[in-house]
Amino acid sequence: MGNTASELHVASIPDAYVAVSICSFSKIRVMNATPDVKDMLIRLDQEIASKCGISRGPLIDYYGTLKMKVGDYYTFSPNSGKDRATLGKYFAIRLLEEMYNLGYNLLISSDLARQSDNATLYFAKSGVPGENRAPARICCIAPGGGGGFGAGNSKLVLLHHDEHIKQAVMLALGDAWPSGVCSTEDVIASGEQLHEIHLNGTWGWTHEDGINTRRTICNLVGRMGGLNWRLLASSNLKGTADCYFFIYDPTFSTHPNDFCMLTLAKEDRFRLINCNHLLEPLQSAIASAGLSIQEKLDYYGCHEIKVHGSPWCSFDNEAIAARRSISRVMEVFGQQGYTPLYAIDVSRRLTDKASILFRKNPYPTNCKYACLSLTSVDRLRLLDFPIDVGVAMRDALYKFYPMGVRNEVQLPDSNLEINVNDWPWVVMGLTKGGAQYHMRATLGKLMEIAAQNGWYVSISADVSSKISGGDNKHPLDVHSIYFVKMF
Numbered sequence: 001m002g003n004t005a006s007e008l009h010v011a012s013i014p015d016a017y018v019a020v021s022i023c024s025f026s027k028i029r030v031m032n033a034t035p036d037v038k039d040m041l042i043r044l045d046q047e048i049a050s051k052c053g054i055s056r057g058p059l060i061d062y063y064g065t066l067k068m069k070v071g072d073y074y075t076f077s078p079n080s081g082k083d084r085a086t087l088g089k090y091f092a093i094r095l096l097e098e099m100y101n102l103g104y105n106l107l108i109s110s111d112l113a114r115q116s117d118n119a120t121l122y123f124a125k126s127g128v129p130g131e132n133r134a135p136a137r138i139c140c141i142a143p144g145g146g147g148g149f150g151a152g153n154s155k156l157v158l159l160h161h162d163e164h165i166k167q168a169v170m171l172a173l174g175d176a177w178p179s180g181v182c183s184t185e186d187v188i189a190s191g192e193q194l195h196e197i198h199l200n201g202t203w204g205w206t207h208e209d210g211i212n213t214r215r216t217i218c219n220l221v222g223r224m225g226g227l228n229w230r231l232l233a234s235s236n237l238k239g240t241a242d243c244y245f246f247i248y249d250p251t252f253s254t255h256p257n258d259f260c261m262l263t264l265a266k267e268d269r270f271r272l273i274n275c276n277h278l279l280e281p282l283q284s285a286i287a288s289a290g291l292s293i294q295e296k297l298d299y300y301g302c303h304e305i306k307v308h309g310s311p312w313c314s315f316d317n318e319a320i321a322a323r324r325s326i327s328r329v330m331e332v333f334g335q336q337g338y339t340p341l342y343a344i345d346v347s348r349r350l351t352d353k354a355s356i357l358f359r360k361n362p363y364p365t366n367c368k369y370a371c372l373s374l375t376s377v378d379r380l381r382l383l384d385f386p387i388d389v390g391v392a393m394r395d396a397l398y399k400f401y402p403m404g405v406r407n408e409v410q411l412p413d414s415n416l417e418i419n420v421n422d423w424p425w426v427v428m429g430l431t432k433g434g435a436q437y438h439m440r441a442t443l444g445k446l447m448e449i450a451a452q453n454g455w456y457v458s459i460s461a462d463v464s465s466k467i468s469g470g471d472n473k474h475p476l477d478v479h480s481i482y483f484v485k486m487f
Contacts, residue, residue, distance in 0.1 A: 063434030225254025289325035
């Protein structure tokens with residue numbers, strides 16, 4: 001049995017990773033906030049209020065979380081308009097800067113609700129003793145002009161940029177976007193100067209535009225790295241294509257040829273972008289995960305592998321094999337010298353899934369991956385963790401998730417499925433007592449315990465294209481969180 005709402009002011013868990021959820025419309029929820037984070041949020045709340053002319057007042061305790069609002073009702077919605085959308089990006093930039101300045105590292109941006117909810121950002125305090133960080137400089141490059149959930153985008157919007165960044169974006173488009181650029185312009189929104197690049201074609205759409213979008217991202221991340229700008233986050237701010245946040249890092253330098261992508265397509269396909277030479281290792285990884293290859297295809301110049309079944313929209317055993325296949329792919333790619341950096345959603349079409357961005361390293365790596373699969377409305381699966389680590393994470397779930405656990409199911413290969421009370425993966429308002437935010441706080445503790453055992457958060461990826469029926473279709477799964485251990 002779960003607890004009553006009056007008993008559930010426990011979402012802030014001591015020593016757990018800080019989580020910031022960007023909810024629909026204008027709401028922000030912060031779990032596990034330390035005193036320095038709370039003080040920063042109060043300052044940031046005042047800064048945003050003075051910028052948008054809307055005073056929200058002090059932060060509110062909401063089921064043990066901190067609750068704040070940014071701008072008016074539609075700041076983080078798909079049809080937010082230019083001023084509101086700019087304010088949302090400005091908030092994200094300032095949040096990332098302030099958390100970095102406080103000594104926190106961003107771990108992942110994860111989508112943890114099936115609909116009407118955006119990213120949750122997880123931060124961990126840097127473990128470097130006496131670290132003296134220079135103040136963060138962060139810029140944003142975001143697709144725009146789509147006009148709603150699932151729609152394509154016709155422009156790129158730059159915020160907190162300079163002329164060198166403008167040039168890097170244009171060079172990336174020149175290399176990888178054959179349709180070209182229609183026009184560019186500088187505009188002002190929410191008191192901020194934006195640079196808008198209007199595209200011929202549609203960013204993140206289907207067929208050739210979809211492949212060219214991913215090629216452009218690889219080229220863009222490489223060119224930004226050549227200017228010492230490192231991709232810090234690819235994040236869902238308003239239920240449309242991800243926004244890309246770069247941090248200036250004078251120690252970081254890359255080239256466009258250093259990056260490639262693995263895209264999960266349709267219901268049953270893997271696509272290699274800029275890395276056709278990895279076809280054989282990919283086939284080996286697929287086979288080791290228990291999936292079988294049906295055919296290999298050429299798809300607008302990239303290799304595509306179609307497997308039997310429908311792993312990206314399946315349930316039970318096939319869904320488990322699908323998630324484990326991503327672990328095996330990352331392990332095999334590591335042996336070839338490629339490290340996963342981020343899982344990127346280039347659109348929010350109902351059947352679209354993650355594209356995993358890899359960076360080429362000068363040496364191969366020997367590592368193992370495990371998956372925390374978040375599925376259905378109330379289910380967590382611990383896949384490929386060592387038994388002792390899985391037990392420690394399970395025990396933390398029992399201890400810190402106040403609604404409680406309903407039952408456990410032992411899966412093959414010593415994996416574990418845990419079904420919890422209430423519905424933590426649905427939008428707030430459909431359940432009572434803040435189950436969503438208690439679970440997000442608890443996930444921070446699970447990440448911390450995994451790290452104490454040498455398993456560190458790697459990526460958070462959308463690996464499901466299950467959707468509901470009826471007229472109001474929406475995705476039926478949330479992200480899967482992958483952990484890595486080096487050997």
